[in-house]
Amino acid sequence: MQDAPETLEIAEFLRQHPPFGGLSDAELAALIRALEVRYYRRGSTITSAGDENEWFSIVRSGAVELRLGGSDLNARLGEGGCFGYPSLLRDGCAQNEAIALEDSLVYRIAKPAFLETIRIHPEFRAFFEIDEAARLRRAVDRMRQIGAASEGAADTLGAHAAIGSLVRRTGVVTGGPDMTVCEAARLMTQEDVSTLPICGDGKLVGIVTDKDLRRRVLGVGLDLSSPVSAIMTRDPVTAVPDTPILTALITMAERHIHHLPIMNPAGDVIAIVSSNDILSQLGSNALHIAKAVSVSADSGQVADATSQLPQALTGLVAAGVDADHVSRYVSTIGEGAHRRLLKLGEEKLGPPPVPYALVCFGSLARAEQALGSDQDNGFVFGDGYDAALHDAYFAELARHLCDGLNAAGYRYCPGNIMATNPTYRRTAGEWAEIFKGWIESPDPQAVLESTIFFDMRALAGEKSLVEGLRQEVFAAAAKNGIFLSFIARAAATTRVPLGFFRNFLLQDDADEGRVLDLKTQAIAPIVDIARTHALAKKLVATNTTERLSGAADSESLPRDAARDLAACFEFVRDVRFRHQAEQIARGELPSNKLDPASLSRFDREHLRDAFKLIRDQLEKLRSQFAGGVT
Amino acid sequence: MVPPFAAWRFSRRFEAARKAAPEGPLRDFYEAGHPAFATPVEDLDMIAIDLETDGLDFDHSALLEAGFVAMRHDRVFAGTGKRIRIRPPAALSEASVVIHRITDEALKDALDEEAALAKLLPMLAGKVLVAHFAEIETGFLDAACRRVYDAPFVAPFVCTMALENRWFPRTRAADGLRLAKLRAQYGLPAYRGHDGLVDALACGELLIAQLAARNSRPTLGDILRR
Numbered sequence: 001m002q003d004a005p006e007t008l009e010i011a012e013f014l015r016q017h018p019p020f021g022g023l024s025d026a027e028l029a030a031l032i033r034a035l036e037v038r039y040y041r042r043g044s045t046i047t048s049a050g051d052e053n054e055w056f057s058i059v060r061s062g063a064v065e066l067r068l069g070g071s072d073l074n075a076r077l078g079e080g081g082c083f084g085y086p087s088l089l090r091d092g093c094a095q096n097e098a099i100a101l102e103d104s105l106v107y108r109i110a111k112p113a114f115l116e117t118i119r120i121h122p123e124f125r126a127f128f129e130i131d132e133a134a135r136l137r138r139a140v141d142r143m144r145q146i147g148a149a150s151e152g153a154a155d156t157l158g159a160h161a162a163i164g165s166l167v168r169r170t171g172v173v174t175g176g177p178d179m180t181v182c183e184a185a186r187l188m189t190q191e192d193v194s195t196l197p198i199c200g201d202g203k204l205v206g207i208v209t210d211k212d213l214r215r216r217v218l219g220v221g222l223d224l225s226s227p228v229s230a231i232m233t234r235d236p237v238t239a240v241p242d243t244p245i246l247t248a249l250i251t252m253a254e255r256h257i258h259h260l261p262i263m264n265p266a267g268d269v270i271a272i273v274s275s276n277d278i279l280s281q282l283g284s285n286a287l288h289i290a291k292a293v294s295v296s297a298d299s300g301q302v303a304d305a306t307s308q309l310p311q312a313l314t315g316l317v318a319a320g321v322d323a324d325h326v327s328r329y330v331s332t333i334g335e336g337a338h339r340r341l342l343k344l345g346e347e348k349l350g351p352p353p354v355p356y357a358l359v360c361f362g363s364l365a366r367a368e369q370a371l372g373s374d375q376d377n378g379f380v381f382g383d384g385y386d387a388a389l390h391d392a393y394f395a396e397l398a399r400h401l402c403d404g405l406n407a408a409g410y411r412y413c414p415g416n417i418m419a420t421n422p423t424y425r426r427t428a429g430e431w432a433e434i435f436k437g438w439i440e441s442p443d444p445q446a447v448l449e450s451t452i453f454f455d456m457r458a459l460a461g462e463k464s465l466v467e468g469l470r471q472e473v474f475a476a477a478a479k480n481g482i483f484l485s486f487i488a489r490a491a492a493t494t495r496v497p498l499g500f501f502r503n504f505l506l507q508d509d510a511d512e513g514r515v516l517d518l519k520t521q522a523i524a525p526i527v528d529i530a531r532t533h534a535l536a537k538k539l540v541a542t543n544t545t546e547r548l549s550g551a552a553d554s555e556s557l558p559r560d561a562a563r564d565l566a567a568c569f570e571f572v573r574d575v576r577f578r579h580q581a582e583q584i585a586r587g588e589l590p591s592n593k594l595d596p597a598s599l600s601r602f603d604r605e606h607l608r609d610a611f612k613l614i615r616d617q618l619e620k621l622r623s624q625f626a627g628g629v630t
Numbered sequence: 631m632v633p634p635f636a637a638w639r640f641s642r643r644f645e646a647a648r649k650a651a652p653e654g655p656l657r658d659f660y661e662a663g664h665p666a667f668a669t670p671v672e673d674l675d676m677i678a679i680d681l682e683t684d685g686l687d688f689d690h691s692a693l694l695e696a697g698f699v700a701m702r703h704d705r706v707f708a709g710t711g712k713r714i715r716i717r718p719p720a721a722l723s724e725a726s727v728v729i730h731r732i733t734d735e736a737l738k739d740a741l742d743e744e745a746a747l748a749k750l751l752p753m754l755a756g757k758v759l760v761a762h763f764a765e766i767e768t769g770f771l772d773a774a775c776r777r778v779y780d781a782p783f784v785a786p787f788v789c790t791m792a793l794e795n796r797w798f799p800r801t802r803a804a805d806g807l808r809l810a811k812l813r814a815q816y817g818l819p820a821y822r823g824h825d826g827l828v829d830a831l832a833c834g835e836l837l838i839a840q841l842a843a844r845n846s847r848p849t850l851g852d853i854l855r856r
Contacts, residue, residue, distance in 0.1 A: 009821045009828045010708050033709035037831070039818075039838045061819040079819075103817035105835060107708070 010035065010107065013060065017080040018605070019127040027117060027124075034113030040064075040100035047098040053087040056114040062104025067097040076101065085128050088114055163248045164241025167262060167271040174199045174269060177206070181217055181231060182224035184208055195259040197269045198232050204269055206232030209259060238263045241270070248273065293336040298344060299404035302337055306408040309333055310371060310584040317581040323573035324545060331369040337408050338364075338377070338401070338459045345400035352397070353390045355382035357461035361417060365457035366527070366543050370519075370573070371580050371590035375402060375410040376417045376452060378424030378431075380465045385427050394425055417452070428465050435473040442486040451490060454531055455542050477535040481625075484536055488625035491528030491618060518579070519592035522572040522607070525614045526565055529621050533557050536625065544569060565617055568610045575603055637667035637851060643784050650781040655751040662755035664786050667851035671703040671841060674850060676788070677753065678706065678760040678834030681770050682826045684718065688773040692718030693743065696750055697826025699834055701760065703841050706834040713827045714749055715740035744778045754785065762809045762833040764789035764855050789855040790836045797844055812836055816843070 011028055014020040020028060037060070040046055046064065047053060057064075059081045066076075066083055077083060087094045088111050118125045173191040175184050177200045188196050188210070198206040208228055216222065216231040238261045239248050248260055262271040289312055292305035309330065316326050342358055361376040363369045379394055398419035406412050419425055426434070438450045454473070458466035477483055530544040533551035541547045545566050552562035579598075580590035596604065648660035665674055679698040685691025693716050700710040717740040741749065761767040764787045775783040791807050805811060809832055810820060816839035821832045841848070 008708065008711055009831065013819075035708040037706040037708050037835055037838075038704065039816075039835060039842055041842045044842075062817050103839070105818055 008032065010037075014058070014107075017058070019082065019124055022123045023117070023121060027121060031109050031113055031117055034110040036108045036110075038106045038108055040104045040106060042100055042102050042104075044100050045097065046100060046106065047084065047094045047096070049093075049095055049097045051094045053084050053094040054111045055084055055108040056082070056088055056111065057084045057098070058082050058107045058109075060105040060107050062106075063101040064104055064106070065099045065101045067099065082128075084108075085114070089118070089128060163239055163243045163260075163262060163273055166273050166277050167241070172197060172269050172271060175208070175228060176200060177227065177229040177232075179228045180225045181213070181222065181228055184228040185213055185217075185224075188213075193272075195272045195274075197236075197261050197272065198228060199269065203267060204236070204238065204261060204263065205229075206234045207236040207259065207261060208232045236261060238269075239273070240265075289333055290336050293333060293340050296340055296344070299341055299400075299407055302340055302344075302404060303408040306333060306337055309409070310580075310590060313371060313577065313590075314581045314584050317577050323570050323577050326577050327368045327370060327573060330371065331364055331367040334364050334369045334373070334410065335360075335459055337405060337410065341401050341404035341408075342397070342460050344404070345397045348400065349393060349397055352461075353393055354384045355462045355465070356380060356385075356394070357382075357458045357463055357465040358401075358419070359456050359466045360459050361456050362452040363455075364459075365455040368523075368527075368544060368573075370576060370592070371409075371584075372592070373410060374413045375405045376413050377401070377419050377459075378417070378421075378426070379419045380431055380458075380462075380469060381425070381427045382462055382465055391422070391425065395420070395422070398425065415449075428469050431469050432472050435469075436476060439473070439476050439480050439483045442483050444486060444490065447483075447486040448490045451487065451528065451531065454535060455527075457542055471538075474535060474538045478538045484532065485626040487528075487532050487535060488621050491525060491532055491621055515593045516596045516607075517593050518572055518576045522610060522614065523569070523576070523592075525618055526569045526572075529565065529614075529617055532621060532625060561617060561620070564613055568613050571606060572610055575599075575607065636854070636856065640664075640667070640784075640786070640854075647782045647784040652779055652781065654779065655748045656775055656779045656781055656783070659751040659755045659785075664756065665758060665850055667849060667854070669850045671848050671850065671853060674703060674758050675756070676701045676703075676758040676760050676834075676837075678830045678837065679754075679767055680761060680826045680829035680833060681767050682824065682829075683766070683770055686766070688769040691770075692716075693746075693770050693774055694718060695826040696746070697828070697830040698750075698753065699827070699830050700757075701834040701838070704838055706831060706838065708831065711827050711831060712753075714746050716746045717742050743774055747774060747778055758786045758788060758850060758854075760788045760790065760833060760837050762790045762829070762836065764792070768855075786850065787855045788837065788853050790833055790840065792855050793837070793840055793853060797840065809833060809836065813839075816840070 010032055014023075014028060014031070020031075023031070036055075038046075040062075042062075046057070049067075059077050059079055061079060064077045064081065064083065083096070083098055084094065086096075118128065173187065173193050174197045175187055177198050179187075179198075184196055184198075188194070188208075194210045196208045197204055198208060206229065208231060212231050212233065217224070217226075222231065237257060240263055243262075258274055260273050261269045262273055264270045289305055289308050292308075293302055296302040296305060313326065313330065316329065321329075338358060338360065346352060357380045359365075359378050359380050361378070363373055364376070379398065381390075381394075402412065402418050402420045412418065417424060435453070438446055438453075454477070456466060456470055477487075527544050530547035530551065533539070533554075533556040534541065534547040537551065537554040537556045539547055539550040539554070541550050548557065548562040548566050548569075551557035552559045557565075576592060579594045583590045599607070644660065644664060648657070651657040651660055677698050678701055679696060681693060682695040682697075683691045683693055695713055695715050697711070697713045699712070700707045759767065768783070768785075768787055771785075772783040775781055790809075790812070794807060794812055803811075809829065810823065813832060813836055814820070816836065818832075818835055818839060821828050823829060823832075841853075
């Protein structure tokens with residue numbers, strides 16, 4: 001007779017799911033010895049909040065909904081989803097209610113066996129340490145490597161160009177192996193370099209970076225009179241000027257290095273190229289679209305130029321350029337299109353009769369545009385504006401601008417937030433009054449609809465008109481706690497989906513069908529969080545990542561929360577851009593909506609982490625600004 | 631409704647078998663008794679069992695493997711899952727090697743029929759046995775006991791196939807009562823078939839699903855095979 005649990009169907013199933021994959025046969029068998037199979041009919045309660053929980057549970061088939069204590073947010077677990085572990089780790093009562101959404105088969109492992117596995121197996125433990133943030137950061141790193149290594153579309157970017165084309169700064173500062181650490185650091189400071197090649201007898205023998213000084217000197221308290229040879233990386237990876245850029249990038253990603261010495265045939269170091277140099281080069285080659293936009297003779301040519309944007313985006317994504325750079329690039333093109341169309345309008349209609357500025361709102365203002373964005377714009381008029389005399393000119397200019405933008409792929413705003421709408425052609429004073437109305441007598445619906453106006457940026461004309469308005473508005477908002485509480489609450493009403501059900505994501509009200517909307521469900525909540533802090537602290541920045549870091553600087557947001565949200569923001573936008581690149585490759589219109597079934601397991605898991613992080617931060621935001629009341 | 635006198639008839643058969651059993655594992659099995667028909671299912675200790683054989687003729691086909699796992703009305707104790715491999719009297723026919731993925735290699739740790747029964751019977755003693763299409767299990771265990779002990783095997787059996795037909799009668803496809811089909815109907819996952827232990831687990835899971843769907847408080851008498 002055999003003790004056979006390890007050959008059971010159960011072991012095979014567990015092995016396919018992440019926390020169990022790394023367990024040895026014996027460790028897995030120990031868990032299975034303590035395993036019960038339970039079956040729950042649809043609608044039945046598996047665990048109630050406040051129950052003593054003695055089990056770690058895994059959904060074998062069906063679907064389970066976790067109703068998270070104290071909120072209306074739900075996590076839905078499909079096959080392989082785990083629950084019940086927070087209370088085991090805490091040694092407390094269950095905080096969540098678990099309900100079978102479908103007839104479900106659930107594997108339950110008794111608490112002692114689960115805790116023992118946690119104790120002896122560090123990787124298994126790490127999985128449950130609920131640090132979604134750390135997993136997310138790892139995901140971003142890994143994703144970049146995958147992106148960098150993937151082929152295709154690189155030709156359009158000049159990624160096959162030689163790395164020598166990147167070398168701008170000549171005359172490389174080098175050190176010698178006999179220098180002390182202190183001397184090397186001083187030299188790097190004087191010359192303002194972050195990397196110091198070390199040469200002995202005319203040959204490159206090593207390389208020292210800022211990071212080495214931190215990690216191998218300061219971090220370990222090394223004597224500063226030690227020779228630099230003790231801390232340098234010996235025999236560093238190098239490239240020659242003819243090395244293709246993409247090859248260099250892949251090498252750097254594989255070896256986890258950020259600086260590459262470029263050698264000439266004689267073996268001299270002629271330059272140091274950083275990974276940033278390479279990424280910005282891949283981006284700047286795509287700048288020919290920006291150039292084409294800026295010299296367009298009419299709106300037709302603008303549209304021709306912007307029509308290449310999807311292809312350029314595909315190339316950037318394939319080359320592994322990070323989402324922040326991709327959206328800055330897309331936004332740059334968007335800005336250029338606005339400016340050029342406005343200029344062409346002015347040329348046609350004659351010079352503007354009074355000073356004015358073109359203001360944009362929302363994602364373009366934040367430099368976070370993706371493909372398929374709507375236009376959101378308005379005019380701000382300076383002194384001397386008289387509607388009776390001047391509005392006809394600006395109405396015509398607005399029509400020219402907005403029609404041109406629509407033709408160029410920036411669709412008319414469904415909410416009619418466009419300069420063609422007289423509501424959004426105002427003097428700076430009138431604009432200030434509108435904002436004052438929102439701030440001083442907020443009502444929830446109006447706040448919800450007005451948030452994008454608080455992301456504003458001048459694109460053309462008298463930019464000081466917009467900057468003055470922005471300062472006035474932010475000053476009024478920052479001192480109005482009631483308004484801030486409305487803003488925070490508006491952010492917190494966003495429904496963040498927490499789980500994936502089999503391959504589908506279910507929203508709380510599932511009316512939308514089984515579609516994940518990355519923009520409204522993942523990106524917008526982070527933008528909302530950053531905006532709330534920006535208003536509270538009168539931050540100048542409009543960009544979400546910059547706002548998050550500004551919020552940390554002004555101690556409105558803990559540093560680690562800001563960092564985690566920024567990583568999360570980067571991750572979800574990267575998923576969006578890769579999704580859009582795939583849509584483009586299939587000949588579809590790029591959108592923010594995707595079928596969760598099309599996601600890789602890797603992305604699904606990390607999206608789940610992202611949603612958890614966002615939910616936690618939304619709750620913190622609510623208690624910070626809205627006193628925890630809903 | 632439990633048929634009248636079912637409990638009495640079963641007890642009489644069980645008692646007769648006890649008397650016929652010689653000293654040893656089978657006698658010990660009977661001495662452990664069986665739960666009363668009036669016992670609520672919540673109080674029953676059960677064992678899901680599946681036998682793999684190389685044919686359907688109780689007297690001439692070989693018993694190759696017994697897989698079994700302990701359970702109660704609402705849970706299967708997966709960690710108790712065990713299998714016993716049984717060495718058939720004659721060499722394996724090629725067809726059954728293919729069907730059951732049992733090779734001569736795997737038979738090295740197999741027991742002969744008498745040793746297998748001596749190991750199996752104590753684990754079944756006092757329990758309710760659960761099988762899908764229990765004719766196989768009752769028939770083969772009975773034939774084996776008659777060969778080894780010259781006495782019949784009588785045990786309280788629940789047949790998940792019969793139970794489905796009785797509790798949830800409907801028109802079905804010809805193969806609609808097969809284990810995999812019924813499991814799918816209850817939202818239970820697809821398992822690899824023709825493995826005694828996996829089939830026992832699969833059958834045990836089906837019973838807890840059936841009991842959950844029935845939504846009544848049956849007794850042993852209600853669920854027993856008739």
